[in-house]
Amino acid sequence: MKTLGYATQTADAPLAPFAFERRALRPNDVAMEVLYCGVCHTDLHQARNDWGWSMYPLVPGHEIIGRVIQVGSKVTRYKVGDAVAVGCMVDSCQHCDQCRKGEEQLCREGNTQTYNDRDRITKNVTYGGYSKHLVVREEFALRVPDGLDLAQAAPLLCAGITTYSPLRTWNIGPGGRVGVIGLGGLGHMAVKLAVAMGANVTVMSRTNDKKAKALALGADRFLAWTDAEAMAKAQSGFELIIDTVPVKHDVNSYMPLLDVDGTLVIVGQIGLLAEPTTIPFVMGRRRLAGSPIGGIAQTQELLDFCARKNILPDCKMIRMDHINAAFEQLEHGADIHYRFVIDMASLKA
Ligand code: NAP
Numbered sequence: 505m506k507t508l509g510y511a512t513q514t515a516d517a518p519l520a521p522f523a524f525e526r527r528a529l530r531p532n533d534v535a536m537e538v539l540y541c542g543v544c545h546t547d548l549h550q551a552r553n554d555w556g557w558s559m560y561p562l563v564p565g566h567e568i569i570g571r572v573i574q575v576g577s578k579v580t581r582y583k584v585g586d587a588v589a590v591g592c593m594v595d596s597c598q599h600c601d602q603c604r605k606g607e608e609q610l611c612r613e614g615n616t617q618t619y620n621d622r623d624r625i626t627k628n629v630t631y632g633g634y635s636k637h638l639v640v641r642e643e644f645a646l647r648v649p650d651g652l653d654l655a656q657a658a659p660l661l662c663a664g665i666t667t668y669s670p671l672r673t674w675n676i677g678p679g680g681r682v683g684v685i686g687l688g689g690l691g692h693m694a695v696k697l698a699v700a701m702g703a704n705v706t707v708m709s710r711t712n713d714k715k716a717k718a719l720a721l722g723a724d725r726f727l728a729w730t731d732a733e734a735m736a737k738a739q740s741g742f743e744l745i746i747d748t749v750p751v752k753h754d755v756n757s758y759m760p761l762l763d764v765d766g767t768l769v770i771v772g773q774i775g776l777l778a779e780p781t782t783i784p785f786v787m788g789r790r791r792l793a794g795s796p797i798g799g800i801a802q803t804q805e806l807l808d809f810c811a812r813k814n815i816l817p818d819c820k821m822i823r824m825d826h827i828n829a830a831f832e833q834l835e836h837g838a839d840i841h842y843r844f845v846i847d848m849a850s851l852k853a
C-alpha cells in the first residue's frame with residue numbers, strides 16, 4: 505500500500521514529506537487510515553537521535569487514532585469502519601511470561617516499537633503515525649470506546665498510558681499523595697488521571713508560570729523548584745512522585761519529598777541523571793524506580809476509564825506542515841502544558 509508521511513533524514517534535518525509503502529496485510533493485520541497523531545517529546549528525542557539508536561529515514565508518531573479500512577483474512581476483533589488506536593508498540597513475542605501477563609512492553613525479547621524499530625518478520629524498519637496509513641497486527645490495535653472524542657484521544661496512547669501505569673502499579677486511590685514533576689504532555693495527563701482516581705495531587709514545576717493551569721487541571725497544590733521554603737515544608741509528603749523531566753537532571757532536591765517507602769518513578773529522562781546521593785534512600789527507605797508505557801490490556805483499561813470518566817487530554821491541533829515549529833517549541837521547553845496533535849487530513853498526497 506502506497507502512503508505518505510513526514511520523515512526526518514538525519515538528526516539535524518527538519519521533517520519533510522516522505523512517500524513509502526506499508527506492508528501487504530498478513531492474515532491477522534488491520535490497515536487503518538490515520539486521522540490524528542499526537543506529538544510526544546519522544547518523537548523529538550528520536551528524530552534528533554538523542555538516544556543514539558535512530559535509523560533514518562525516521563517517521564515518528566506513536567499516539568495514533570484512525571479508522572479501519574481493510575482487515576486480514578483471520579482478523580476477528582475489528583471490521584472496516586471501526587475507530588481504532590495504536591500506541592508505542594506494534595508487536596511482541598506473545599509467549600514469554602511478561603507477554604502472557606499482558607505486559608508486552610516488558611517482553612523478554614523486546615517489544616517492537618511503532619517506529620524506529622524492525623518488524624519481527626521482514627526486519628524492515630517500522631514507520632510511525634506521522635503518515636496517512638498504518639498496518640498493524642490486530643492484537644496491538646486498541647478499541648476506541650464510544651464517547652471518546654477521536655480528535656482529542658490520541659495522547660492517551662502514550663502520555664496517558666505512561667502516567668496511568670505507574671498510578672496503577674503503585675495502587676494510587678482516593679487520598680493517595682501524588683506529586684507530578686513537569687507539567688507538559690505526560691505531566692498534565694498524570695494530573696488528570698491521578699485526580700480522577702481521587703488522589704491528592706501536587707504539581708512541581710520549574711517556575712510559577714503554570715500554577716493557574718495546574719490548579720485548573722484539578723491539582724490541589726503547586727510547588728515551584730525555586731521556592732526553597734515551600735520545598736522544605738513539603739518534605740516526606742508523598743507516596744508517589746512521577747518525574748516527567750525529559751533531560752538529565754538532579755533528583756537530590758526532591759527525593760526527600762517522599763514519605764517512608766515512597767517511590768520516585770522516572771518516566772521522562774532515558775540516560776544519565778545527575779549523581780544521586782543515597783542519603784534519602786537509605787535514611788528514609790525511599791525508592792527510585794522507572795516505568796515504560798503500559799501493556800495492551802492496561803491501555804484498553806485506560807481508554808475505557810477515560811471514556812467513563814470523561815477525561816481527555818488538552819490538545820492543540822496542528823497541521824502536518826506545522827510539525828517543525830512544534831518540535832522547536834518542545835525542544836526549548838517553551839510554555840507547553842498540553843499536547844500538539846496533528847490533524848492528518850492536513851497531509852495531502
Ligand atoms: P513535554 O511535553 O516536553 O513536557 C516535559 C516537561 O518537563 C515540560 O513541560 C517542563 O515542565 C519540564 N521540563 C522541560 N525541560 C526541562 C528541563 N530542561 N529541566 C527541567 N524540566 C524540564 O514532554 P513529554 O512529552 O511529557 O515527555 C516527557 C519525557 O517523557 C520525554 O523525555 C519523553 O521521551 C519521555 N517519555 C517516556 C515514556 C515512557 O514510556 N517512560 C513515554 C513517553 C514519553 P515544567 O515547565 O512544568 O517544569
Ligand code: ZN
Pocket residue numbers: 544545546547566592662663
Ligand atoms: Zn510517547
